[in-house]
Amino acid sequence: MLACLFLSGSCAAIDTSEPFADPKLQARYLVLTHELRCVQCQNESIADSPVEIAADLRREVREKISSGMSNQQIRELMVSRYGEYILFKPRWSARNALLWLAPGLMLIGGGIVGWRVLRRRRALLTDDDTPLDEDAGQR
Amino acid sequence: MLPELGQFAMILALLLAMAQAAFGLVGPRFANSRYMGVVPFAVAGQFVFTCLALGILVAAFVNFDFSVRYVAENSNTALPLFYRIAAVWGAHEGSLLLWIFVLSLWTLAVTLRSRGLPPSFAARVLGVLGLLSMGFLLFTLATSNPFARLAPALPDGRDLNPVLQDFALAIHPPMLYTGYVGLSVAFAFACAAMIEGKLDQTWARWTRPWTTLAWAFLTAGIALGSWWAYYELGWGGFWFWDPVENASFMPWLVATALIHSLAVTDKRGLFKSWTLLLAISGFSLSLLGTFLVRSGVLVSVHSFAADPARGVFILVFLIAVIGGALVLYAWRAPLLKSQAGFELTSRESFLLFNNILLIIAAAVVFGGTMAPMLSDALGLGALSVGPQYFNPSFMLPILPLLGLLSVGMHAGWKRGNLSRSRRAILGTLALAMALALAITFGAYDYEAVLMPVGVALALWIALSALVDPVDRLRRRLSLSAGVVGMSVAHFGLAMLVLGITVVSSATTERDIALTPGQSVALGKYVFRFEGIKSLEGPNYGGVQGKVTVLHEGEAAHVLLPEKRNYWVQQSTMTEAAIGARWDRDLFVAMGEDVGKGAWSLRLQVRPMIQFVWLGAIIMMLGGITAGVDRRYRLAQEALVRKTDAGTPSVSAA
Amino acid sequence: MNRFLLPLGAFALLALVLAVGLKNAPEKGVIVSPLVGKQGPAYDMPDLHDVARRVTSNDYKGSWHLINVWGSWCEACRVEHPVLLAIQGEARLPIVGIDWRDEEADGLAWLQQRGNPYTRVGVDKESRVAIDYGVTGAPETFLVNPDGVIAYKHVGPVTPQIWREQILARLPASTQ
Numbered sequence: 001m002l003a004c005l006f007l008s009g010s011c012a013a014i015d016t017s018e019p020f021a022d023p024k025l026q027a028r029y030l031v032l033t034h035e036l037r038c039v040q041c042q043n044e045s046i047a048d049s050p051v052e053i054a055a056d057l058r059r060e061v062r063e064k065i066s067s068g069m070s071n072q073q074i075r076e077l078m079v080s081r082y083g084e085y086i087l088f089k090p091r092w093s094a095r096n097a098l099l100w101l102a103p104g105l106m107l108i109g110g111g112i113v114g115w116r117v118l119r120r121r122r123a124l125l126t127d128d129d130t131p132l133d134e135d136a137g138q139r
Numbered sequence: 140m141l142p143e144l145g146q147f148a149m150i151l152a153l154l155l156a157m158a159q160a161a162f163g164l165v166g167p168r169f170a171n172s173r174y175m176g177v178v179p180f181a182v183a184g185q186f187v188f189t190c191l192a193l194g195i196l197v198a199a200f201v202n203f204d205f206s207v208r209y210v211a212e213n214s215n216t217a218l219p220l221f222y223r224i225a226a227v228w229g230a231h232e233g234s235l236l237l238w239i240f241v242l243s244l245w246t247l248a249v250t251l252r253s254r255g256l257p258p259s260f261a262a263r264v265l266g267v268l269g270l271l272s273m274g275f276l277l278f279t280l281a282t283s284n285p286f287a288r289l290a291p292a293l294p295d296g297r298d299l300n301p302v303l304q305d306f307a308l309a310i311h312p313p314m315l316y317t318g319y320v321g322l323s324v325a326f327a328f329a330c331a332a333m334i335e336g337k338l339d340q341t342w343a344r345w346t347r348p349w350t351t352l353a354w355a356f357l358t359a360g361i362a363l364g365s366w367w368a369y370y371e372l373g374w375g376g377f378w379f380w381d382p383v384e385n386a387s388f389m390p391w392l393v394a395t396a397l398i399h400s401l402a403v404t405d406k407r408g409l410f411k412s413w414t415l416l417l418a419i420s421g422f423s424l425s426l427l428g429t430f431l432v433r434s435g436v437l438v439s440v441h442s443f444a445a446d447p448a449r450g451v452f453i454l455v456f457l458i459a460v461i462g463g464a465l466v467l468y469a470w471r472a473p474l475l476k477s478q479a480g481f482e483l484t485s486r487e488s489f490l491l492f493n494n495i496l497l498i499i500a501a502a503v504v505f506g507g508t509m510a511p512m513l514s515d516a517l518g519l520g521a522l523s524v525g526p527q528y529f530n531p532s533f534m535l536p537i538l539p540l541l542g543l544l545s546v547g548m549h550a551g552w553k554r555g556n557l558s559r560s561r562r563a564i565l566g567t568l569a570l571a572m573a574l575a576l577a578i579t580f581g582a583y584d585y586e587a588v589l590m591p592v593g594v595a596l597a598l599w600i601a602l603s604a605l606v607d608p609v610d611r612l613r614r615r616l617s618l619s620a621g622v623v624g625m626s627v628a629h630f631g632l633a634m635l636v637l638g639i640t641v642v643s644s645a646t647t648e649r650d651i652a653l654t655p656g657q658s659v660a661l662g663k664y665v666f667r668f669e670g671i672k673s674l675e676g677p678n679y680g681g682v683q684g685k686v687t688v689l690h691e692g693e694a695a696h697v698l699l700p701e702k703r704n705y706w707v708q709q710s711t712m713t714e715a716a717i718g719a720r721w722d723r724d725l726f727v728a729m730g731e732d733v734g735k736g737a738w739s740l741r742l743q744v745r746p747m748i749q750f751v752w753l754g755a756i757i758m759m760l761g762g763i764t765a766g767v768d769r770r771y772r773l774a775q776e777a778l779v780r781k782t783d784a785g786t787p788s789v790s791a792a
Numbered sequence: 793m794n795r796f797l798l799p800l801g802a803f804a805l806l807a808l809v810l811a812v813g814l815k816n817a818p819e820k821g822v823i824v825s826p827l828v829g830k831q832g833p834a835y836d837m838p839d840l841h842d843v844a845r846r847v848t849s850n851d852y853k854g855s856w857h858l859i860n861v862w863g864s865w866c867e868a869c870r871v872e873h874p875v876l877l878a879i880q881g882e883a884r885l886p887i888v889g890i891d892w893r894d895e896e897a898d899g900l901a902w903l904q905q906r907g908n909p910y911t912r913v914g915v916d917k918e919s920r921v922a923i924d925y926g927v928t929g930a931p932e933t934f935l936v937n938p939d940g941v942i943a944y945k946h947v948g949p950v951t952p953q954i955w956r957e958q959i960l961a962r963l964p965a966s967t968q
Contacts, residue, residue, distance in 0.1 A: 015650040016650060035525075039928040039929075043379070043382075053919060053923075053927075053928070053929070057923065081926040082926045083825065083926075085824075088523060089527035090523065100528075102502075102503070106502060107535060107539075110495040110499050111495075118483055121479070122480060122481070122482060419799075423803075430810065436816075450814045451814065454810055462800070462803060465799050466800060468796060468799060468800070469797045472796040516809045
């Protein structure tokens with residue numbers, strides 16, 4: 001664990017393996033290595049973590065991509081060994097559904113609240129309201 | 140001898156804080172002006188002893204007093220002077236003392252500027268602040284004494300964590316705490332109002348400058364931390380949605396909502412209970428952040444040495460403070476109804492949605508940060524939430540917000556009258572879109588739809604922010620600090636959004652191993668590795684690499700990345716080399732010797748990243764400008780004159 | 793009145809979550825292994841002591857055994873070592889060692905210096921077996937039952953207390 005603080009700054013993090021010849025595969029590799037949490041330096045992805053096991057895990061990803069596994073299959077494989085904690089992007093599941101849907105639901109809820117407040121306030125607006133004096137510079 | 144004096148000073152400060160709290164809250168209850176008169180002295184005394192304690196700790200560091208355990212754990216004979224001082228807040232105990240110092244500083248400031256406040260209200264504000272000081276002093280003395288001795292004294296210290304031996308990180312905590320703790324002033328104002336059972340437009344006007352200034356410092360503090368992460372951590376990123384980063388970002392979002400909500404309450408007496416709740420939440424989130432970082436509930440690269448025992452204390456404190464405030468809220472908020480109205484296109488309406496969207500954004504960050512803990516607590520297993528969740532989820536409320544901002548700036552109070560500004564709105568939009576397309580396709584390769592959308596939104600905000608000030612200047616009208624500050628802050632936001640959008644979409648990077656003489660192309664630039672030489676510093680040794688960056692054949696930059704080995708802690712740090720220019724950074728970090736003379740290097744071209752820092756600085760300046768607007772001071776003086784003119788308020792005892 | 797109690801109610805729930813989180817805090821950072829209760833992955837490693845032989849997962853099928861991940865570079869492994877030697881001394885369980893990310897010479901020298909508690913030691917230089925077993929660092933210890941199912945995993949040095957309460961307690965009476 002201490003290694004994470006002390007090796008701060010990408011020593012072994014720098015991935016000197018040859019990039020994939022196929023840019024699509026390389027792109028998949030980058031996506032996956034940024035999505036997988038380093039199991040030792042747990043607040044970094046295996047792409048950025050300086051410890052050796054991160055380099056080993058990157059190699060795993062590389063080999064599995066070469067062998068034809070899909071991104072989803074590789075994720076499942078990692079989860080089967082390390083648990084869901086290794087994914088930075090929560091899987092879509094019954095438990096995680098709320099997490100993913102919450103922002104959208106809140107947006108809808110917020111819209112409803114806003115609309116109701118607006119309706120009430122518009123109704124409170126009377127015609128003989130004196131206009132607010134805009135004293136110079138007052139906004 | 141001196142450290143014991145420091146501890147004693149803290150005890151005295153605690154006693155004075157208790158006096159401040161007791162007299163501040165009891166005095167007004169019984170309309171006893173003698174009691175209330177004690178408060179400013181308690182504040183001053185507490186400040187003096189807090190300074191003394193901090194000063195003694197600084198002296199202990201400067202003079203290498205390794206008999207003090209905290210100094211032994213965080214310093215070393217080879218540590219340069221600047222970092223010896225910064226080490227004072229480098230770890231848990233010292234950073235708490237810094238927190239306490241900043242709190243007493245803000246309290247002193249409020250005391251000195253409270254002439255325009257009704258005495259009972261001012262006393263209550265200071266009383267609440269006194270309770271907060273008490274809590275922190277008690278916590279520090281009981282569980283985290285920075286002056287604890289080490290027997291026998293060590294001959295030399297364990298050195299400051301090399302990661303912290305850096306300028307930006309040295310000033311990041313003081314700046315951040317100034318912001319964090321500054322929100323306690325708004326909190327105290329809110330509590331005082333709830334205790335009194337009165338919250339009106341005047342209250343909002345008093346609270347605004349304090350909140351705006353705290354917000355400005357918080358902006359700077361977060362930006363400093365982010366900037367540090369960028370050049371120090373070696374991967375070129377600047378925001379990772381790390382729990383500790385989120386712990387500072389949530390109060391910022393709420394504080395932003397608060398300063399806007401206060402504007403509405405000040406101007407029209409609306410949104411009172413919203414504003415109250417935001418004032419409570421802002422500081423509550425600061426406290427929550429403190430808890431998360433120090434209690435060990437979160438795993439983070441940032442977190443202080445975890446100690447669940449301390450966590451219990453903070454949690455109890457959290458419950459007392461926030462719970463207490465929310466009880467007051469439940470009691471008083473129902474009385475805060477107003478009958479004012481406003482139109483759909485009015486400024487109030489835009490600020491209403493501003494509130495809602497910012498609160499949703501804060502809730503998204505909160506949810507993502509707390510979800511793992513929640514899942515664990517409910518026995519639902521491990522869950523992990525990272526940037527791949529936060530980025531899209533955060534953008535969901537923020538993108539509409541950015542769009543609404545440009546229109547809302549033109550909206551008048553109460554009725555909006557947007558039709559007057561139709562030309563300005565559409566004109567700025569058209570110009571922004573044109574420029575965005577030019578930048579996206581002209582300067583950079585089109586990568587993702589995020590780029591033109593983000594750039595267009597940012598430019599639209601920037602142009603809109605300039606419309607009103609330019610118009611006023613043209614018509615030779617005066618510009619108050621408030622208007623200038625607002626426009627500047629919004630402009631700064633635009634720059635920030637511009638920087639973030641471009642750097643997120645158009646960064647190019649490459650990890651590669653090069654032997655001296657080899658080069659690699661990255662976009663329009665060619666990076667040529669020249670070789671390495673050995674290096675020695677005050678408390679480290681290592682190697683320095685040399686990379687020449689060529690642009691169209693000509694040397695644009697010579698970059699010197701380093702790998703340092705700090706002797707005492709036996710740790711290795713990478714110092715990335717950055718070739719900065721207003722429109723792009725060239726970034727090189729050195730990895731390791733991979734054999735045969737080759738070294739691994741991380742190379743990046745980061746366009747427009749300077750705009751991120753620039754935007755943040757501009758926002759801070761805008762906030763400070765707005766916060767010191769004479770209008771607030773004039774209002775206070777007007778109130779003082781009115782009081783002196785014979786309103787029987789307080790009897791001279 | 794009811795509407796304004798919501799923030800307090802929400803905060804109460806939050807406080808509860810924080811309290812539970814705090815209680816669980818000491819175990820933070822330890823990833824709970826999904827392999828417990830499942831078949832241990834198959835492995836086939838070169839033997840540290842004999843170039844010609846392999847250490848495979850079939851070797852100890854049919855009996856309870858421990859798998860211990862260690863390395864000569866690992867500080868905490870030194871702390872654990874006497875406990876492992878004691879376990880070997882009581883001759884209760886075979887211990888299969890995985891010399892992780894180590895040069896054979898270093899691993900051999902380390903065991904030479906400190907004694908060898910392992911029945912067999914496999915060499916895993918590239919972390920292949922380690923990753924298969926969800927290893928996050930050294931030392932880590934797995935208790936495997938006769939069917940090859942992982943009954944228990946411990947992260948960090950095995951202490952006498954862990955040995956008694958977690959490992960020994962899971963063995964059937966006949967082997968105790």
